[in-house]
Amino acid sequence: MKAGSDDETEDGIQESPIAHKILKLFCELEDCNEEDQKQKVLKMSGLVEEMGREEFNSAFTTGLFNRMNKMIEEEKLSMRNVCLLLKHVGYCIELKSGWSDGFLESLLIKRIEEMLIDENEKKKEEKDENLFVDLCECYFSLSYYFSGEVLSICVSCLLKASSNKEENVEVQKEVEMALLALSNTEYYKIGKNQYLKEMLEIMQHHQEHRNLTHLAYQSAWKFLIKRVYNDESLEEMIVNELHFAREAARELEELVRCVDWTRKGDEICKREKKRAKIIIRWLDVIYEFLRQRTLWNEEFVGLISSIVQVYRASRDNHSEISYLCIYSLRTAAENRNVKVENLLKGEAFDAVLEEIHRSTLDDKIAHDSLIFFMKVSRRLKEKTDGETDERKRKAMKMKLFEKMEEEGYEEAITSFHEIFDFLNEERFTQISSNISYYFINI
Template sequence: MNETTEYMNEKEFKSIFMGKLFNKIDKMIGEKNLPMENAILEMKSAGRCKALKRILLCGFEKISLGERIEKMIVEENLKKKEEKNEKFLVDLCECYISLRTGFPPELLLICVPCLLKAASDKEETEEIHKDVEMALFALCCIEENQIFEQKQYLKEMLKIIKIQQEHHNLMRLTYQSAWMRLINKFFWDKSVEDMIVNELHFPREAEREQEESKKVMIIRRWLSTIKFFISLCQLRNEEFVELIGEIVQVFRVAKDNYREIHSKCIYSLREAAAVKAVEIEDLLNGGAFDAVLEEFQRQTLNDDIAHDSLIFLMNVSNRLKEEDDDEKEEVKRKATKRKPLEKMEEEGYEDRITSLYGEISFINERYNNNFSLNISEYFVNI
């Protein structure tokens, strides 16, 4: 089933599972023609596919199988401790959360603690390790605004990431999902930011994961996490230059064959150019300026890439226009300005950017932007 779902698009997935397979599974369970453990495997496979491909699967709770699973979760949870099958309850919660969109609070109050406990199991056996993977993956499927905010949740997620950093025993997909969930937390709670940046070293971890991963899907998901992190981050960290360098490397490799990844990279760079946590020197030393200017040298320039590249240049320019009362910082700023300007003069980028007058007009019209038609605005202050 895992192999089959890998190649399904959203329309095929909904047609097969919502229209046929889920009803058939429910009927076979009711008639005792399908062992519950086999049904659970089928549902977990479908839930994994839904999460990986970000399929919006509305209405699972309204079909007979969804109603059956919800009822079984409540019944199993109500059993006395000596009668309760914890493993079975975890399996039911994983199926329910990975397949449903939107969760009633009363079910989350059962499922989240149950899955947290399973995801925090430190026993070093292959079977337990697989259980940890699936429980953590299910937890990361819950929308952020539906997680009831409790310190225990954050505490356990931090433990899981620290264990992975020590032992590297999580799948890359699960590890990325855990990071995305944690970064979502500091969108609502800024106190988590210092922990993510300076204690858990997200920039360093993200750079390493991008470098080591060979699967397009994983790289794409890490780039989404990085983009979100950069747009929120306010804390300076010296590891940013390595992270920028890795984004640039992926940007160059993806430019001919992987448009979505290529686009995610330039978007991350434009966001990095706007936030003070990333210094202009980080962009220069990480190769971001070179990568963006190389795009302007291509004979055919993708509209989306051109749009985000211009935003990158304007963000850098605006950053360097800022006045600083500190004389030492102003001297440093002037020295920084000279580096990209000299590069542009040496390699002829100024002429290429000057030739973009018509393209800027088109981009303004298409994206409803107001990029300056005064070409010197893009480099005179750099």
């Protein structure tokens, strides 16, 4: 592999300037001692933060990972420096919601799997605990397919690393990386006895002492909520013992205050970009919970309010976040365990009404706004939606009708009528062509 060969990788893919720099630095590693290698690896890590997904894939190919593996084998590159780079690459991939097929298909992943099994079988006094944790983090952060044996080994190791309660920046960063790696296990079935006690302790300790970073805490929640798919008994604990809605609302409110929402594009600093990514990760987890869970308590009204707060802050300069907010509100409206009254209290109606009047309204948000109103309208026409007090239900319908009338809702929705078929075609989800389905009949 020659970094300077007409700006192409060995696969013939055109390199970006950043990918070219990374490959050039990588080619220099072979002639360096371990300390000089570390400095070049740190430079490479810094460049990775600036890369998009296509740029990443043009540099970090299967061939590059295989070459790393060969250099380790020939003792020309230390495993510690490889881990240093891979951990940072995995961190960036997780925050950018990407993946690395190149790593999954490489000889390097096989080496790491073998090292994890070997290290796990060593006696305690023989183990290199730091290297063991690093290998687990590399494996989970860069993969999306895990063998059963290695999955169990890594979960146990990373939970132990995540349980470190020392409150200093270095430890917090390591705990963050361990929890971020754990959150990548997605829907893998992991027995409660493998994680529940430790994860409960980690989260409850944080709720009392606030010792985790925002990303670490969000990652812990992502890990736990993904487990509900294989074990619905966790739902009671998530809602009423760990107070998911309360905690998610508090985190969103803190994060939204830490971003200057008037900036956009290149004006946004690295720290604010990271906070915006964490907000996106929270909204993804909230959506996952809302779309199929059945338990609901009054704390979710505060969560709806927080989503609305994020929407209003982000709608002018961060389209991805504002869209996810509207999508979350639509998902809440579709969940019959979320009372319409709570959507009203949380100002969900106000937010969606505000959105449909915007001149910059795009097709996907128009589609989800229509679904929001269609679902609510249908539910208010029924008497079997948990609203047992008929007078209360009629009063709420009147309140909503007046609100919509004041905001010119009827005119706005009617203007969408001629593009219903187009929106259905674009979004692959059926919305009704009957205009009356979107109005509150009092």
